[in-house]
Amino acid sequence: MSLQISDLNVGYGKIKVLQGIDVSSIKPGEFVGLIGPNASGKSTLFKSIAGVVRPHSGSITLKGVELTTSRRHFRSRQIAYMPQAFGCNAALSVFECVLLALKQTTGWRVRNDDLDRVSQILSALDLTALANRGLSQLSGGQAQMVAVAQTLVRQPSLVLLDEPTSALDLHHQLSILSSIRHFMQERKMIVMAALHDLNLAAQFCDRLILLREGRILADGIPNKVLGLEAIDQTYKVKTHLEQTSRNTLYVDARLSA
Amino acid sequence: MSASSDIPETLDIPDVQTLRSDYTRQIYRRYLTLAVVFCLMMISFFVDVTNGPGNFPLSVVFDTLLDKTAHGIKLEVIIWDYRLPIAVTALLVGAILALAGAQMQTVLNNPLAEPFTLGISSAASFGAALAIVVGWSIIPGVGPLLVTINAFVFALITCAFILVATRIKGVGPETMILFGIAIFFAFNAALAMMQYMASEDQLSRIVFWMMGSLSRASWEKIGIGSLLLCFALPYSFIRTWQLTALRMGDDTAISLGIDVSRLRIEMLIVISLLAATAVAFVGAVGFVGLVGPHIARLIVGEDQRFFIPLSALVGALVMSLTSIISKMITPGVIYPIGIITALIGVPVFVSLILSTRKERLS
Numbered sequence: 001m002s003l004q005i006s007d008l009n010v011g012y013g014k015i016k017v018l019q020g021i022d023v024s025s026i027k028p029g030e031f032v033g034l035i036g037p038n039a040s041g042k043s044t045l046f047k048s049i050a051g052v053v054r055p056h057s058g059s060i061t062l063k064g065v066e067l068t069t070s071r072r073h074f075r076s077r078q079i080a081y082m083p084q085a086f087g088c089n090a091a092l093s094v095f096e097c098v099l100l101a102l103k104q105t106t107g108w109r110v111r112n113d114d115l116d117r118v119s120q121i122l123s124a125l126d127l128t129a130l131a132n133r134g135l136s137q138l139s140g141g142q143a144q145m146v147a148v149a150q151t152l153v154r155q156p157s158l159v160l161l162d163e164p165t166s167a168l169d170l171h172h173q174l175s176i177l178s179s180i181r182h183f184m185q186e187r188k189m190i191v192m193a194a195l196h197d198l199n200l201a202a203q204f205c206d207r208l209i210l211l212r213e214g215r216i217l218a219d220g221i222p223n224k225v226l227g228l229e230a231i232d233q234t235y236k237v238k239t240h241l242e243q244t245s246r247n248t249l250y251v252d253a254r255l256s257a
Numbered sequence: 258m259s260a261s262s263d264i265p266e267t268l269d270i271p272d273v274q275t276l277r278s279d280y281t282r283q284i285y286r287r288y289l290t291l292a293v294v295f296c297l298m299m300i301s302f303f304v305d306v307t308n309g310p311g312n313f314p315l316s317v318v319f320d321t322l323l324d325k326t327a328h329g330i331k332l333e334v335i336i337w338d339y340r341l342p343i344a345v346t347a348l349l350v351g352a353i354l355a356l357a358g359a360q361m362q363t364v365l366n367n368p369l370a371e372p373f374t375l376g377i378s379s380a381a382s383f384g385a386a387l388a389i390v391v392g393w394s395i396i397p398g399v400g401p402l403l404v405t406i407n408a409f410v411f412a413l414i415t416c417a418f419i420l421v422a423t424r425i426k427g428v429g430p431e432t433m434i435l436f437g438i439a440i441f442f443a444f445n446a447a448l449a450m451m452q453y454m455a456s457e458d459q460l461s462r463i464v465f466w467m468m469g470s471l472s473r474a475s476w477e478k479i480g481i482g483s484l485l486l487c488f489a490l491p492y493s494f495i496r497t498w499q500l501t502a503l504r505m506g507d508d509t510a511i512s513l514g515i516d517v518s519r520l521r522i523e524m525l526i527v528i529s530l531l532a533a534t535a536v537a538f539v540g541a542v543g544f545v546g547l548v549g550p551h552i553a554r555l556i557v558g559e560d561q562r563f564f565i566p567l568s569a570l571v572g573a574l575v576m577s578l579t580s581i582i583s584k585m586i587t588p589g590v591i592y593p594i595g596i597i598t599a600l601i602g603v604p605v606f607v608s609l610i611l612s613t614r615k616e617r618l619s
Contacts, residue, residue, distance in 0.1 A: 047508070050508075050511070050512045051511060051512070052507075052508050052511045052512065072514050072516065073514050075514065076512065076513055076514025076515075077514070079512065080512065081508070081509075081512035082509075083506065083508040083509060083512075085506070086506075086509075088504065088505055088506060090501075090504035090505065090559045091554050091555075091558040091559040092501070092504070092558055092559050092560065093283075093558070095276060095279075095280055096280075096501075096558070096560055097505070099280075100498070100501055100502055100505065100513075101513065103498040103502075108494070108497070108562060110284075112277075115276075115277045115280060115281075116273070116277065118276070119273040119274075119276040119277050120273060122276065123272075123273050123276075128271050128272070128273075128276060129271070131271065131276050131279070132279060132283075134558075150505075150509075
């Protein structure tokens, strides 16, 4: 039932983006944060898993099925991927946009079950007030929350979220990640999210994978990964990891001299 | 909720049941819209048939429609061989051009795309000019259909070139539009060369062909166009969800299990056939392929289940209205349809866009 990646190599033409990526078993109900500076290969890793980019070599298995050679429909039913750039000017309402993610057949009719699922996810993410609004009328943050709703509504085995909080204010960063965590635990999904905010990563993730220049530098529980010297070297900052009185981790970061 | 929150507190928050019924109501409204536009199209069609030189009473026209020989051979020829083919061709070509435009805008993710953006009409015009000036056909032995066949084949060659270009790695929708613009300029230059070489009579024939005219209508052409539409519409209908998903961006569409490059190529083949046929039949009639989808988008949005048929219906309606107007400006004279679509359609279209600046989804 788990996700496993071994010796994955991905590139665009002659440019190697990911090299020898190995990720040991990620189990259902686990929230994995992908951290690392810009252009470290986080988005490419997601695209490889989602089938948007074809790897040069290596293996990605989900539920024991090799994804690099699996049928397109297996992957689309098991994996929901939210790209980093969710900018869409289509003349569709928020409700239609989320419903779209459930329609993978050629059927004309929309099932009542699907309508209920869309209504419920919009309600769960506090998006019902926006349901009839056009996508072009949304702010960047609202569009990002709709993209998360479009991803979660499919109830897949694996959810890939590429920077799901980059356009959100503090309140919505916390609320959306809480909702994702809630869904993940309730439906036993695997969630992988690329995050730039190390404090959010520390607060919500069960496991962190640190990427730099297409290679994995560290992989483990937040307490362990965030305390490594590799964090300072990767981000070129000076960090200090603290355990707060509420038993949460806090990363204090400053520019290194 | 904080002041900086994205969701204003003053909004009424609908419950789950309301959301579902809102959507269902919206769908019924869209079916109603399709029905209303269809009725308007049929009214326009009958006005087009009943209108024209001769000023025959309505009853006479309807009698002849129901029974060819009801009022003699003269009426039969005027209604069945002249007015009816023109009126049907207006509907057919309008629907074909608007359908091609709608699909092109979706596939290339560009609201300015239409059959003419990719240079298809320029290529067809060059093919027609080649036939008129040099009398050379790309397919030998086509006889009186020389101009039409040449226009069709050159339009198809252009489409094939664009299709081949799409197979080049890394060529996205934006590059395809740029290819189209390059083709447009290349064929326009070649066309100018043909016009320079042409005699006075040939030059006037080229110019008249490029203006677009419904007087080239015939029952044979109607048969071919109808067959094409009967194939293209259902073909698009079974891909409505995939086409709608394409508007979410390629990455999202791929993650939804859609073979994006295959879908794009399949749709481009359909678009090519539609555009090439329409241009070969009536000449270079612009604007309908742009305005049909835009009006449909303003009314029903981009759920392709409604966007595709409404685009075709609006295109047919616009072309039919243009046909009526082209006969009414000067009694006894039928103006080239391409001039009328631009002269009357553009101001209407601009005012429509300005009046709906605040986008509203029905």
